[in-house]
Amino acid sequence: LQASPSLGDFTPYTVQVAVYNGRTLAGQAQRLLQELGYQAFTVEMPRGDGMFRYRVYVGSFVTKDEAARESKRLEADTRFRDFKDAFVLIR
Secondary structure, three states, X not given: OOOXXXXXXXXXXXXXXEEEOOHHHHHHHHHHHHHOOOOEEEEEXXXXXXXXXXXXXXXXXXXXXXXXXXXXXXXXXXXXXXXXXOEEEEO
């Protein structure tokens, strides 16, 4: 279950689901996850060569345990197969 932080709460944890070199693929992954009921978002990260990587995340969690539960839920979800390497990340 995902934490329900109130406005202004510090939520340092998220689950990184995928990394893409292109915005289009990241957007498609984000939309798929949202259609499946996940709170997905994408962050544009600069690379050393002036290009960008697009990291797709799910959720904002107060504790590492909450994020780990969400990561396990993603791994067990049989509706998609592309996101099996999800891991908890401190923002």
